[in-house]
Amino acid sequence: MINDLLVSVMMVAGTFFMFLAGIGVLRMPDLLMRLHATTKAGTLGAGLVMLAVATHFLDAGVTARTLAIILFILLTAPVAAHAIGRAGYFVGVPLWDKMLKDDLKDRYDPDTHILHNPDDDKNP
Amino acid sequence: MSPLSWNLILALVWAAITGNFSGANLLVGFGLGYLILGFALRDVPDFARYREKMPRVLMLLTHFLRDLLVSNLRVAYDVLTPTHYMRPAVVAVPLRAKTDGAITILANMISLTPGTLSLDVSSDRSVLYLHVMYLDNEDDLRKQIHKLEDRVLAVLE
Numbered sequence: 001m002i003n004d005l006l007v008s009v010m011m012v013a014g015t016f017f018m019f020l021a022g023i024g025v026l027r028m029p030d031l032l033m034r035l036h037a038t039t040k041a042g043t044l045g046a047g048l049v050m051l052a053v054a055t056h057f058l059d060a061g062v063t064a065r066t067l068a069i070i071l072f073i074l075l076t077a078p079v080a081a082h083a084i085g086r087a088g089y090f091v092g093v094p095l096w097d098k099m100l101k102d103d104l105k106d107r108y109d110p111d112t113h114i115l116h117n118p119d120d121d122k123n124p
Numbered sequence: 125m126s127p128l129s130w131n132l133i134l135a136l137v138w139a140a141i142t143g144n145f146s147g148a149n150l151l152v153g154f155g156l157g158y159l160i161l162g163f164a165l166r167d168v169p170d171f172a173r174y175r176e177k178m179p180r181v182l183m184l185l186t187h188f189l190r191d192l193l194v195s196n197l198r199v200a201y202d203v204l205t206p207t208h209y210m211r212p213a214v215v216a217v218p219l220r221a222k223t224d225g226a227i228t229i230l231a232n233m234i235s236l237t238p239g240t241l242s243l244d245v246s247s248d249r250s251v252l253y254l255h256v257m258y259l260d261n262e263d264d265l266r267k268q269i270h271k272l273e274d275r276v277l278a279v280l281e
Contacts, residue, residue, distance in 0.1 A: 032212070
């Protein structure tokens, strides 16, 4: 009884967060903010659904697999977001015009692949 | 052998003795093994360090999960309401972590916590560039990352 309730809550919350990730991709103004929506909401959503599966079956084999899936999502989602965001930024995907500041601007040298830090500006 | 593998062996022994290899029982065995190692071998430096490290790992995990939840609620609110409240920026944050492993873990955790996404590390590894969704106060952000870094370094070193 209480188990079913827990499973339902986690299922609904998980799918809701995945749904949000989808809407976020549509609604956010630029690439980087779309990545914010998909990485975080997607990870949490998939994680919650997996936890719901584990709670429903209460079986060592299933639990081990769900934990492995959660672990791999936690490992891969941020790496993928980082790779896409970095590539997008350096390729020159336009960013939202309401950005407050951009510390990374002009710090990357596409020829040498060296990324400078802010201190380099003072003593080049 | 490392303290962690001893602890895992104790967990397996516990599961074998109780005749129940379910995940929950292995966890109980791991907890008991941790207590036994922490008490019986408290004079061995390796094990003493292991005893201190374990709670830090748990701390890191719980903080991480809480941050993940909070970050989602804030982004969820912004996705669902018609006006955009975002104040995005790309900020350079100084790094103290020097090893590949520490920087990787820190960058991954940053990507999964409140409104921050790691973009790149400068070539000399002194600075991490982040994309922030809500830049209210740059010093607060630096402090927040600093705290996260402390927790990551406490586990790894």
